[in-house]
Amino acid sequence: MIPASKSTFSTPWQMHEFFAGSGLVSYGLKEMFHCVWANDISTQKAAVYQANLNLKHFILGDIKDIQGKSLPKAHMSWASFPCQDLSLAGAMGGIHASRSGLVWEWLRILDELKEKPKILLLENVIGLLSTNHGNNYRAIHKAISERGYKCGAIVLNASLFVPQSRPRVFIIAVDKKSHIPSELTGKGPCWLHNSSAIELGNSLPNWIWWKTDRPSKRTVTLKDIVDPTVPFDKDNVLKLIPPKHIEKLNKFDFIYATGYRRTRNGKQQLEIRCDGTAGCLRTPEGGSSKQYLILKNKNEIHARLLTIRETARLMGAPDTYILPGSYNDGYKAMGDAVVMPVAKFIGERFLAKLAEAVY
Known part of the structure; x- marks a missing residue:
């Protein structure tokens, strides 16, 4: 289980959070950045955000209706824009499609601000780097560069911090005129860059090769996030587990595994993983x-759905994090969020140091 962080909100740096979701980014950054303005269109996610952060300037509504001139001053703008058109699980419509294309609304608002923040961060699925032969990322990189920033993309898998495989790309951008501490950049790729990022970095202008040391080895396991008191009531899906996956299970006397229902060749099956990490x-x-x-x-196999509290633990949220609403509300709020310790890691290793250097 993830322990709660101390809350001070006495931070010198201020941020805007677009597509704010359930608030795990602001929660993870709260020791470094105070969110002075946030926006999301989802009523359910807004309820989670407000239950935990109680932000006075949370604007519930369509980003298309936001006017940049109305926003308070901030040192950083964070935007976790929709991934549906860039995800392998989605429609793959690209960076100009209806959902992922909302990033252009964020850029419009950036243009309308009385004073642009010197630090930007955009978060999305790793498909942003590879889909459409990398041109989805190139379009964003060009737009950011044209607005007076230099930037680079890094890839972090949440499995470094929590027992969930969740690779995501983070674009960190800084005002071109600002000094960047040498400790934060390298002359080439490092463990933060996958093959797509390396290809893009070698071909784009105004690219920054961000660098930092790897985090310490994760200690939280899948077993640690499980509530053992919850009954297993979905044994009817066990018949969908394919024989090869049953063989994997049978190698263990005791194990917690996770699985998703998939359709393969017109047939439903429950594909599981037994590596101690959730999908x-x-x-x-x-x-x-x-x-x-x-x-x-031993000889028994049982199944149930993850509880909402378990999904929150997989997102790095402490058990004190409030999850109002229905099961579906909570699942959507967690399944569509940024893993809290990942946001905190980026804040500590990059964003706070950049704020100290450029302001």
Whole structure:
């Protein structure tokens, strides 16, 4: 289980948060950045955000209706824009499609601000780097560069911090005129860059090769996030587990595994993983089902859905994090969020240091 962080909100740096979701970014950054303005269109996510952060200037509504001139001053702008048109689980419509294309609304608002923040961060699925032969990323990189920033993309998998496989790309941008501490940049790629990022970095102007040391080894396991008191009531799905996956389970006397229902060759099956790490949490809108928890104990195998609290733990949220609403509300809020310790890691390793250097 993830311990709660201390809350001070006495931070010198201020931020805007677009597509704010359930607030895990602001929660992870709260020791470094105070969110002075946030926006999301989802009523359910807004309820989670406000229950935990109680932000006075949370604007519930369409980003298309936001006017940049109305926003308070901030040192950083964070935008976790929609991934549906860039995800392998989605429609792959690209960076100009209706959902992922909302990033252009964020850029419009940036243009309308009385004073642009010197630090930007955009978050999305790793498909942003590879889909359409990398041209989706190139379009954003060009737009950011034209607005007076230099930037680079890094890839972080949440499995470094929590027992969930959730690779994501983070674009960190800084005002071109600002000094960047040498400790934060390298002359080439490092462990933060996958093959797509390397290809883009070698071909684009105004690219920054961000660098930092790897985090310490994760200690939280899948077993640690499981509530053992919850009954297993979905054994009817066990018949969908393919024989090869049953063989994997049978190698263990006791194990917690996770699985998703998939359709392969017109047939439904429950594909499981037994590596102590959950699959990536998703939402129904992302083209996938809810994730099952499988228990193998000697000769018995049982199944149930992950609880909302378990999904929150997989997102790095402490058990004190409030999750109002229905099961579906909570699942969507967590499945569509940024993993809290990942946001905190980026804040500590890059964003706070950049703020100190450029302001």
